[in-house]
Amino acid sequence: QVQLQESGPGLVKPSETLSLTCTVSGGSISSYYWSWIRQPPGKGPEWIGYIYYSGSTNYNPSLKSRVTISIDTSKNQFSLKLNSVTAADTAVYYCATSPTWALGRAFDIWGQGTMVTVSS
Amino acid sequence: QSVVTQPPSASGTPGQRVTISCSGSSSNVGTNHVYWYQLLPGTAPKLLIYRNNQRPSGVPDRFSGSKSGTSASLAISGLRSEDESDYYCATWDDSLSSVVFGGGTKLTVL
Numbered sequence: 001q002v003q004l005q006e007s008g009p010g011l012v013k014p015s016e017t018l019s020l021t022c023t024v025s026g027g028s029i030s031s032y033y034w035s036w037i038r039q040p041p042g043k044g045p046e047w048i049g050y051i052y053y054s055g056s057t058n059y060n061p062s063l064k065s066r067v068t069i070s071i072d073t074s075k076n077q078f079s080l081k082l083n084s085v086t087a088a089d090t091a092v093y094y095c096a097t098s099p100t101w102a103l104g105r106a107f108d109i110w111g112q113g114t115m116v117t118v119s120s
Numbered sequence: 121q122s123v124v125t126q127p128p129s130a131s132g133t134p135g136q137r138v139t140i141s142c143s144g145s146s147s148n149v150g151t152n153h154v155y156w157y158q159l160l161p162g163t164a165p166k167l168l169i170y171r172n173n174q175r176p177s178g179v180p181d182r183f184s185g186s187k188s189g190t191s192a193s194l195a196i197s198g199l200r201s202e203d204e205s206d207y208y209c210a211t212w213d214d215s216l217s218s219v220v221f222g223g224g225t226k227l228t229v230l
Contacts, residue, residue, distance in 0.1 A: 045165075105219055
């Protein structure tokens with residue numbers, strides 16, 4: 001059974017870049033879609049974007065100018081970079097995977113999430 | 121505000137059946153599959169329903185989904201205390217070119 005684990009700094013300063021990594025265990029990253037989703041405190045989840053194992057990406061248009069998702073098949077990891085962060089980017093960040101038939105639009109396995117706070 | 125609307129809260133007593141609605145438009149719920157997730161703080165979110173009414177293996181048959189037009193519903197029968205959680209519907213929005221989540225429904229088991 002595939003398991004996902006997010007890692008990265010829990011505190012990021014305003015205007016800096018948020019960087020998170022998701023490590024995939026129990027299966028190969030060389031298939032399926034790999035996504036990032038976040039949930040600000042007290043709000044519903046927000047889809048950030050996905051990367052297909054081949055490297056193609058699709059981002060939420062509202063975040064597209066600030067987001068980069070990349071994949072490292074040799075390490076079985078994929079990563080999120082969100083630049084120019086503000087307090088509005090404070091959230092629990094989840095990584096998740098999608099079966100191929102879902103085209104990255106549904107998420108059947110999630111990580112436990114990691115809280116990232118943007119503050120000076 | 122989300123383009124997909126859910127009631128903020130729902131409640132029921134053990135053994136009861138509760139339904140959570142998810143209302144959208146022709147650009148999202150009306151033309152794309154709906155998915156339901158259970159989110160509990162501190163735990164990995166769980167996919168409960170995919171493609172409107174399909175249950176992943178391991179999800180009890182107490183959970184069921186349906187869709188008609190621009191609305192979808194999640195029904196939970198035989199309510200249990202462990203069902204107390206936040207539930208979110210999600211779908212693709214053709215106009216926004218994005219996955220959209222509903223605002224969420226907090227289910228309380230009385």
